[in-house]
Amino acid sequence: MSQDLQKIIAGRRAAEFVQNDMVVGIGSGSTIAHVINALGERVANENLNIVGVATSEKTRRNAAQLGIPMHNVDDVDKIDLTIDGADQIADDFSAIKGGGAALLWEKIVAFNSRENIWVVDASKRVPKLNQYLPVEVIPYGSDQLFKRFKSGGFHPTWRLDQNGNPVRTDSANFLIDLHLPIIESPRLLGDELIKMVGVVEHGLFTDVVDRVIIGNENNVVDILE
Ligand code: 5RP
Numbered sequence: 747m748s749q750d751l752q753k754i755i756a757g758r759r760a761a762e763f764v765q766n767d768m769v770v771g772i773g774s775g776s777t778i779a780h781v782i783n784a785l786g787e788r789v790a791n792e793n794l795n796i797v798g799v800a801t802s803e804k805t806r807r808n809a810a811q812l813g814i815p816m817h818n819v820d821d822v823d824k825i826d827l828t829i830d831g832a833d834q835i836a837d838d839f840s841a842i843k844g845g846g847a848a849l850l851w852e853k854i855v856a857f858n859s860r861e862n863i864w865v866v867d868a869s870k871r872v873p874k875l876n877q878y879l880p881v882e883v884i885p886y887g888s889d890q891l892f893k894r895f896k897s898g899g900f901h902p903t904w905r906l907d908q909n910g911n912p913v914r915t916d917s918a919n920f921l922i923d924l925h926l927p928i929i930e931s932p933r934l935l936g937d938e939l940i941k942m943v944g945v946v947e948h949g950l951f952t953d954v955v956d957r958v959i960i961g962n963e964n965n966v967v968d969i970l971e
Contacts, residue, residue, distance in 0.1 A: 757961075769826050774831070786813055834875050849882060865958075902923065
């Protein structure tokens, strides 16, 4: 089964966890696009009454276009459930996120949510995290920070757009991707990165998720809790 189909079945299954009257954190990325579509259908066809909180401007636009009422994260009392994607999920349920440049808002929404579901295709599951790690940084002084990453052995690269300009996040920050070998201790690495002056947030998510929904090659989903 193709990766796209895995994303579709997993995304549609994840949308079934949303119940009436929930405030729902809505993640970012191509898998979450299927969650948004499914929620839009439920709002239109089942009179599902929800409020969405977006983890990116793109998600906010797409969800609103499908009739999902969207509120700002600071305008809701609580978030009941957040559904988001991931770039990699390890056996210890740590994850790398931020491939779509939305890691900061994703982390804020996740940490303010009572429950978190991640939805992925089977390629995202790995024994240990081993993919590039996005770090969101303040533009001011970011060349100095980049040099510190380099001398510290983090093998940094700037995230650039197709014109070669630095990608700007929805908070107008830059992204530096770190190219590390296997990440043995995501918590320790996260603690080290967040202490570096100029780092706003990193893409390591630990102790966040309650349920992982994975579209697999046999046209069904696996649910890990
Ligand atoms: C965006 C993210 C996404 O959740 C992650 O990149 C997964 O995206 P996709 O579903 O397109 O593979 O962290 O910052």
